[in-house]
Amino acid sequence: xxxxxxxxxxxxxxxxxxxxxxxxxxxxxxxxxxxxxxxxxxxxxxxxxxxxxxxxxxxxxxxxxxxxxxxxxxxxxxxxxxxxxxxxxxxxxxxxxxxxxxxxxxxxxxxxxxxxxxxxxxxxxxxxxxxxxxxxxxxxxxxxxxxxxxxxxxxxxxxxxxxxxxxxxxxxxxxxxxxxxxxxxxxxxxxxxxxxxxxxxxxxxxxxxxxxxxxxxxxxxxxx
Ligand SMILES: C[S@@+](CC[C@H](N)C(=O)[O-])C[C@H]1O[C@@H](n2cnc3c(N)ncnc32)[C@H](O)[C@@H]1O
Numbered sequence: 001x002x003x004x005x006x007x008x009x010x011x012x013x014x015x016x017x018x019x020x021x022x023x024x025x026x027x028x029x030x031x032x033x034x035x036x037x038x039x040x041x042x043x044x045x046x047x048x049x050x051x052x053x054x055x056x057x058x059x060x061x062x063x064x065x066x067x068x069x070x071x072x073x074x075x076x077x078x079x080x081x082x083x084x085x086x087x088x089x090x091x092x093x094x095x096x097x098x099x100x101x102x103x104x105x106x107x108x109x110x111x112x113x114x115x116x117x118x119x120x121x122x123x124x125x126x127x128x129x130x131x132x133x134x135x136x137x138x139x140x141x142x143x144x145x146x147x148x149x150x151x152x153x154x155x156x157x158x159x160x161x162x163x164x165x166x167x168x169x170x171x172x173x174x175x176x177x178x179x180x181x182x183x184x185x186x187x188x189x190x191x192x193x194x195x196x197x198x199x200x201x202x203x204x205x206x207x208x209x210x211x212x213x214x215x216x217x218x219x220x221x222x223x224x
Contacts, residue, residue: 008125009074010052013172019053019081020164024156026055033147034059037116040143043067044113047137049102049130050074050120054082054095061091070112072100103129107137115144121193121216122148122186131200131218141222144202147215148188154212188214 010018022030034056037046043066048057051071060069073079079097086095100106102117103126115134124130134144165173193207193216204219 008123010078010123012075012077013168014176015075015077015081017165017169017172017176019078020169021156021161022053022055024161026059028155030055030059033118034063037114037145038063038067041067041114045070045111046114046116047072047105047107047112047134049115049117049134050123051082051097052078052119054078054085054097056116056118057082057095057097058085058089058091061086061089061094068094069096070107071095071097072102072105073097074099074101103133105133105137109136110139112137113139113142117145118147119149121146121188121214127188127196128199131196131202134218135201135220138220140220142220144218144220145215146193146218147213149185149213190214 037060042064046057046060046067046069048054048069048071051057051073052075054071057069057071060067071079071082073082076099079099082095082097083092086092086097102120103124115138117130120130121127131144131146138144162173190207190209193214197205197216197218200218201220202218203221206215206217208215208217
């Protein structure tokens with residue numbers, strides 16, 4: 001049974017649970033992805049859509065001193081956490097986080113060298129608007145990478161995660177468990193992604209699937 005219970009943004013009572021889960025996969029997930037990003041883009045400005053607690057931007061900043069990242073998210077609580085995480089890692093100057101909707105970006109056209117997003121695609125009400133906005137803000141010849149889901153849940157050490165819960169988080173975990181049973185997270189398939197992309201100006205793209213994760217790489221056409 002699936003009910004339309006899930007809001008697009010991560011609701012605040014679940015934010016700290018999510019942050020604790022992602023913290024456990026920094027080394028096994030975000031660090032490897034950040035290495036790939038730093039190998040692909042040496043310098044410039046990246047936009048991370050649905051940035052959550054900001055662990056991917058922090059890992060990128062560690063590996064690429066000439067990169068700055070702007071992270072946006074609909075969740076105010078997660079943006080606060082992302083700012084805290086950037087500051088405690090010493091990257092407050094190169095990482096900027098703000099509340100914002102990926103489907104209605106405030107940034108001018110062609111203002112980013114790369115767009116990234118992990119684990120957001122399946123949550124979107126209007127994924128086509130997000131892909132179109134990504135195309136608009138990308139500089140010509142540059143890429144957007146959408147990875148979904150962020151393979152967080154399959155990688156976390158559940159016992160370690162649960163052991164870190166406060167009393168409030170224990171209640172929230174039970175609520176989350178019931179919620180997921182009633183309204184399981186959606187998955188974006190290759191053909192879903194293809195259908196989305198067809199309604200955008202992206203012509204050059206590659207979709208791959210690996211161990212439960214879909215990776216959509218989209219390249220904006222170089223200037224004519
Ligand atoms: C599963 S979390 C992934 C967070 C982070 N990228 C990570 O890998 O840990 C998805 C995030 O996307 C955010 N989100 C969903 N729809 C959004 C939208 N339209 N604009 C901005 N953020 C959005 C949610 O609030 C949530 O924090």
